[in-house]
Amino acid sequence: MSAPPTQAPLDRPALISALRARIARLERAGAAEALAARGEEVVPLSPAIDAALPWGGLPRAALHEVLAAEPGAAAGFAALVLARAGGTVLWIAPEPDAWPPGLARFGLSPAQLVLVRAPREQDALWAMEETLRCPAVGAALLVAGDLDLTAARRLQLAAEAGGVLGLLLRPDEDNAAPTAALTRWRIGAAPSGSRSPHDLGDPAWALDLLRCRGGKPATWRAAWHGDRLVTEDGAAARNAPARRRA
Amino acid sequence: MPLPLFAPLTAGSGEAAASPAGVQGAAPPGRAPQPQRRTLALLLPRLPVERLRRPGPVAVWAQRGARRVVVSVSAEASAAGLRAGQALADAQAILPEVVLVPEDPAGDAAALERLALWALRFTPLVGLVAEDGLILDITGVDHLFGGEAALREEVLGRLGRMGLTARGAVAGMAGTAVALVRGGWEGVLPTRQEAPAVAPLGLAALRLEPDLVGALQGLGLRDVGSVAAQPRAGLVRRFGAGLARALDEALGHAARPITPIRPPPEMAVARDFADPVVTREGIEAALAGLLDDLCRALREAGRGARRMLLRTHRVDGEVQDIAIGTGLATRDPKHLARLFQGKLDRLAPECGFERITLEAPRTDPLTGAQENLGTAGRTARQEELAQLLDRLSQRLPVWRLAPRASHWPERAMARADPFAPVAVPEGWAPRPRPVRLLRKPPALEVMAEVPDGPPFRLRLGRAWQRVLRAEGPERIEPEWWRDRPDRLPRDYYRVELESGARLWVCRAGPMGAEARWVLHGHLP
Numbered sequence: 001m002s003a004p005p006t007q008a009p010l011d012r013p014a015l016i017s018a019l020r021a022r023i024a025r026l027e028r029a030g031a032a033e034a035l036a037a038r039g040e041e042v043v044p045l046s047p048a049i050d051a052a053l054p055w056g057g058l059p060r061a062a063l064h065e066v067l068a069a070e071p072g073a074a075a076g077f078a079a080l081v082l083a084r085a086g087g088t089v090l091w092i093a094p095e096p097d098a099w100p101p102g103l104a105r106f107g108l109s110p111a112q113l114v115l116v117r118a119p120r121e122q123d124a125l126w127a128m129e130e131t132l133r134c135p136a137v138g139a140a141l142l143v144a145g146d147l148d149l150t151a152a153r154r155l156q157l158a159a160e161a162g163g164v165l166g167l168l169l170r171p172d173e174d175n176a177a178p179t180a181a182l183t184r185w186r187i188g189a190a191p192s193g194s195r196s197p198h199d200l201g202d203p204a205w206a207l208d209l210l211r212c213r214g215g216k217p218a219t220w221r222a223a224w225h226g227d228r229l230v231t232e233d234g235a236a237a238r239n240a241p242a243r244r245r246a
Numbered sequence: 247m248p249l250p251l252f253a254p255l256t257a258g259s260g261e262a263a264a265s266p267a268g269v270q271g272a273a274p275p276g277r278a279p280q281p282q283r284r285t286l287a288l289l290l291p292r293l294p295v296e297r298l299r300r301p302g303p304v305a306v307w308a309q310r311g312a313r314r315v316v317v318s319v320s321a322e323a324s325a326a327g328l329r330a331g332q333a334l335a336d337a338q339a340i341l342p343e344v345v346l347v348p349e350d351p352a353g354d355a356a357a358l359e360r361l362a363l364w365a366l367r368f369t370p371l372v373g374l375v376a377e378d379g380l381i382l383d384i385t386g387v388d389h390l391f392g393g394e395a396a397l398r399e400e401v402l403g404r405l406g407r408m409g410l411t412a413r414g415a416v417a418g419m420a421g422t423a424v425a426l427v428r429g430g431w432e433g434v435l436p437t438r439q440e441a442p443a444v445a446p447l448g449l450a451a452l453r454l455e456p457d458l459v460g461a462l463q464g465l466g467l468r469d470v471g472s473v474a475a476q477p478r479a480g481l482v483r484r485f486g487a488g489l490a491r492a493l494d495e496a497l498g499h500a501a502r503p504i505t506p507i508r509p510p511p512e513m514a515v516a517r518d519f520a521d522p523v524v525t526r527e528g529i530e531a532a533l534a535g536l537l538d539d540l541c542r543a544l545r546e547a548g549r550g551a552r553r554m555l556l557r558t559h560r561v562d563g564e565v566q567d568i569a570i571g572t573g574l575a576t577r578d579p580k581h582l583a584r585l586f587q588g589k590l591d592r593l594a595p596e597c598g599f600e601r602i603t604l605e606a607p608r609t610d611p612l613t614g615a616q617e618n619l620g621t622a623g624r625t626a627r628q629e630e631l632a633q634l635l636d637r638l639s640q641r642l643p644v645w646r647l648a649p650r651a652s653h654w655p656e657r658a659m660a661r662a663d664p665f666a667p668v669a670v671p672e673g674w675a676p677r678p679r680p681v682r683l684l685r686k687p688p689a690l691e692v693m694a695e696v697p698d699g700p701p702f703r704l705r706l707g708r709a710w711q712r713v714l715r716a717e718g719p720e721r722i723e724p725e726w727w728r729d730r731p732d733r734l735p736r737d738y739y740r741v742e743l744e745s746g747a748r749l750w751v752c753r754a755g756p757m758g759a760e761a762r763w764v765l766h767g768h769l770p
Contacts, residue, residue: 070745070746070747070768071682071768072680072681072682072747072748072749072767072768072769072770073746073747073748073770075681075682075768075770076681076770077770079681079770088631095685097682097683097684097685098681098682099659099679099680099681099682099683099767100647100649100659100675101649101658101659101675101677101679102675102678102679102680102681102682102683102767102769102770103681104674104675105675105678105679105681105770106681106770109670110646110647110648110649110659110668110670111667111668111669111670113646113647114635114644114645114646114664115644115645115646115647116638116642116643116644117642117643117644118642123641123642126641127638127641127642130634130637130638131634131638134630134631134633134634135627135630136627136628136630136631136634137631137634188746189745189746189747189748190746191714191742191746192715192742192746194715196715197714197715197716198715198716198717199715199717200678200715200717200740200741200742200748200769201715203748203769203770204746205770206746224770
């Protein structure tokens with residue numbers, strides 16, 4: 001036996017979350033083909049964040065919720081996820097104001113981006129569901145207000161069927177209702193590390209992972225350097241309690 | 247019957263003389279025989295009255311200068327002695343109970359157009375003639391109805407059941423058919439008998455100007471034959487080329503083109519129903535069958551549809567259309583059915599549809615794609631994406647944004663077709679720019695340390711916030727070559743507030759007290 005049984009103090013939570021992830025993978029058998037075509041099942045963010053997520057990244061074929069504490073920071077984070085998901089990306093909003101000259105900084109090229117204007121909520125949900133069911137799409141973002149549990153559950157099932165990564169971009173509210181999304185993030189702006197009053201420095205964000213199925217809530221302070229998301233390893237950031245519970 | 251026209255031709259070549267010359271018809275030797283054209287002209291003399299569907303004697307009148315004259319009368323009114331051209335007062339005196347309706351030329355034209363659409367059930371090529379006639383090209387379709395005479399009876403019978411008086415004549419050339427029906431001749435005229443049939447008709451058959459008819463009658467020329475017998479040069483010199491043209495068309499010497507009411511589709515399929523279709527399920531089933539037929543035809547032709555038109559004929563003659571468009575050529579019945587799905591609500595079957603046709607007015611070449619080892623799945627992926635965008639764009643606006651050579655922020659991106667690829671130039675967008683550009687930029691209140699300096703404090707909404715860092719200004723000049731002349735340059739600052747929020751703010755207008763500040767976008 002090469003593996004000594006002395007390693008036995010099992011990391012039970014980690015084991016359970018790994019098993020849960022495996023079951024989730026088996027349940028998504030319909031999307032397996034689409035996922036296989038793309039190569040990997042998760043979208044990497046940064047090494048520190050990936051390590052904290054039970055899937056080792058942000059999984060495709062699932063719905064993720066982004067609460068925008070600050071519109072610019074949230075849009076930047078969403079662009080980063082969409083760009084890393086690859087392929088054609090749909091941005092569905094009542095009034096899509098995504099602007100490719102800024103999104104390009106996060107690797108999201110205008111050649112990938114398709115915008116859909118859906119002023120009515122039912123049209124927006126329909127468009128999102130159709131998109132999530134289409135394996136030819138890499139990811140889709142829906143700018144939504146309040147969303148009931150049934151609608152979110154439908155979207156989650158559609159994402160599982162199509163193998164598409166879905167993002168829900170919502171305004172930050174204290175009493176945001178629980179949804180069927182796999183993870184919920186709150187993205188706010190953080191003061192940049194620049195020392196000069198005449199230089200903004202790199203974009204810096206406060207990333208709060210509020211809910212995560214099979215994982216623990218966590219908080220990071222991250223900055224966008226060139227083409228990488230760099231988390232600050234400061235213990236202060238980790239210990240800082242989430243401002244609000246969700 | 248001997249064909250004098252071709253006699254010299256067959257006599258010239260010994261071989262050809264032995265073969266029956268009549269079989270070849272009009273086709274010159276060496277070419278595939280062209281089918282002889284056949285047309286059906288319809289005249290609806292009482293359309294303005296009968297389309298009103300009023301019982302009893304009815305007359306339509308119109309103001310002609312200072313006079314009020316009757317322009318159209320119903321059969322009952324006609325029996326009582328009313329006729330078109332009569333003074334309105336006379337008509338009222340002859341038949342006091344007559345219902346008088348003012349004329350409505352636009353309504354008449356619409357009614358005729360609806361009838362032309364209705365007539366598309368007989369042939370794909372239908373045209374309008376003046377304001378009261380239709381012309382149908384029935385070449386090659388008469389056998390579907392049991393011959394030309396049977397087709398003519400069928401058309402007239404159906405019109406009669408709709409309450410319309412109609413006359414019809416079938417002839418080889420469109421002009422001849424129109425002249426025959428206007429001259430009061432009805433029936434089926436065999437090919438190459440135009441001249442003897444048209445000659446005895448009155449001058450009304452030619453549809454000439456009234457004073458031209460008067461002048462010809464003054465010369466003692468009262469029928470088409472006597473006019474045609476006159477030396478042509480003299481006729482043209484005295485009465486213009488229009489008369490000669492009308493004569494040639496009526497006698498079949500010159501072709502009269504039919505301007506189709508709808509361009510004939512590249513492909514079409516149709517279904518008729520003995521029991522009218524009323525329910526949604528019935529319509530969907532009919533559509534599925536039609537789509538299968540049309541897609542099979544498209545596959546055999548190696549083409550895909552870019553536009554499709556579902557045309558339903560209601561029992562009462564009403565015609566309703568539903569059109570869909572696709573971004574890429576397609577012939578996938580399932581996909582097309584889904585595109586139609588959302589639009590079927592617009593149909594109003596009421597008493598039911600007796601005929602449904604499906605046309606592909608626009609098609610593109612579409613050949614089956616062979617998958618290579620390396621590109622496996624890629625074409626299928628593209629097709630799936632195109633189908634998704636098709637579905638979305640039937641209901642919602644869908645677009646891409648393509649870079650454009652402009653520094654002015656509102657013009658930097660142009661809306662582009664979602665199906666076409668977007669080209670991104672090398673080295674595009676190197677400057678830090680906002681990820682969201684606000685379409686309606688809110689105004690800001692800004693305090694600056696010096697009049698032309700960067701913002702020091704700013705107020706958006708209620709609270710004043712301190713600006714920690716500010717980069718700028720970046721001046722963007724208006725594009726004088728395409729902008730209005732009074733547009734002012736803008737100075738953009740990228741600012742970071744105490745909260746960490748990063749904004750793209752801009753000062754438009756002169757520096758100092760009257761400067762206008764707005765929030766133009768959110769930086770990441």
